[in-house]
Amino acid sequence: ETGVTQTPRHLVMGMTNKKSLKCEQHLGHNAMYWYKQSAKKPLELMFVYNFKEQTENNSVPSRFSPECPNSSHLFLHLHTLQPEDSALYLCASSQEGWVAGEVDTQYFGPGTRLTVL
Amino acid sequence: GDSVTQMEGPVTLSEEAFLTINCTYTATGYPSLFWYVQYPGEGLQLLLKATKADDKGSNKGFEATYRKETTSFHLEKGSVQVSDSAVYFCALGAENQGGKLIFGQGTELSVKP
Numbered sequence: 001e002t003g004v005t006q007t008p009r010h011l012v013m014g015m016t017n018k019k020s021l022k023c024e025q026h027l028g029h030n031a032m033y034w035y036k037q038s039a040k041k042p043l044e045l046m047f048v049y050n051f052k053e054q055t056e057n058n059s060v061p062s063r064f065s066p067e068c069p070n071s072s073h074l075f076l077h078l079h080t081l082q083p084e085d086s087a088l089y090l091c092a093s094s095q096e097g098w099v100a101g102e103v104d105t106q107y108f109g110p111g112t113r114l115t116v117l
Numbered sequence: 118g119d120s121v122t123q124m125e126g127p128v129t130l131s132e133e134a135f136l137t138i139n140c141t142y143t144a145t146g147y148p149s150l151f152w153y154v155q156y157p158g159e160g161l162q163l164l165l166k167a168t169k170a171d172d173k174g175s176n177k178g179f180e181a182t183y184r185k186e187t188t189s190f191h192l193e194k195g196s197v198q199v200s201d202s203a204v205y206f207c208a209l210g211a212e213n214q215g216g217k218l219i220f221g222q223g224t225e226l227s228v229k230p
Contacts, residue, residue: 004160042121043161043206043220056217090160103149103168103210106218108160 003027004109006091012115013081021076021112023091030096032074033106034066037088049074050096081116088113119144119211123221126204130197130228138192138224140181140207149210150174150183150190151218156203164192164205197228 003026013019025032034046048056049068063085065077074091088111094104124139142148149168153161165174170185179194190207207221 006160040222042222045217048217092161103212103218105151105163105166108153108162110158110160 004091004093004107006089006109006112008112009110010113010115012117013078014117015081015083017081018077018079020078021089021091021114023074023076023109025072025074025091025093025107025109027093027107028095029093029107030071031094031104032068032071033092033094034074034076035090035092037090037111039087043090046076078114081114083116086114086116119148119209119219121207121209121219121221123205123207123224126223126225128224128226130226132199132228132230133196134228136192136194136197136201136226138205138207138226140190140192140221142188142190142207142209144188144209144211146212147185148212150181151208151210152179152181152190152192153206153208153220154203155206155223161206197226199228199230202226202228 005024007022032049036044045058046060047066052068063080067075090111091109092106094106120143122141151166152164154164155161165176167174167183173182181190181192204223204225206223208218
């Protein structure tokens with residue numbers, strides 16, 4: 001059990017829809033992450049939040065809008081997506097990003113499989 | 118920039134065969150190195166990690182040694198099982214990038230009975 005949950009697990013949406021992905025971590029961590037996993041490509045880091053503050057935006061298009069209301073919850077708001085945005089979206093958390101000279105271990109949720117029609 | 122390269126899959130083995138999945142990296146400084154595993158329909162799980170040169174990470178019969186001289190972190194297991202079928206990801210965490218992980222493209226392993 002990873003302690004990181006994501007809802008919904010599957011989502012189908014049209015290009016004009018607005019939807020949101022939700023991530024919740026039960027581990028008491030302070031850092032949260034959104035990744036995109038497309039077929040045959042490495043995981044792409046999208047956003048990083050540390051203590052509710054966004055510390056990384058990896059050149060993500062504005063049709064993806066993250067929100068971190070507290071250290072336990074992370075949302076990804078979606079609007080006017082394109083078919084090429086279809087992918088598995090993974091959320092992860094870690095105690096902090098960087099602790100005592102070492103990169104902290106990240107714990108992943110099961111992902112949301114998004115299909116954009 | 119920093120990067121991770123893994124051997125391409127899929128890798129197909131018979132049960133009890135020896136497994137090696139190669140991983141090499143490019144990074145400045147002294148990164149931490151990780152192997153994650155993704156079972157079908159699930160998210161990634163940490164399999165093992167090593168934080169400095171010559172460290173060996175191990176878990177569930179899998180091992181990997183941090184080799185700075187060859188910039189490698191190859192994953193090995195002496196005897197694979199059908200239940201090891203999954204996608205394996207090598208990743209590095211650079212010390213100068215605030216905890217960000219950089220992943221390889223993943224290697225799919227299929228173990229046949």
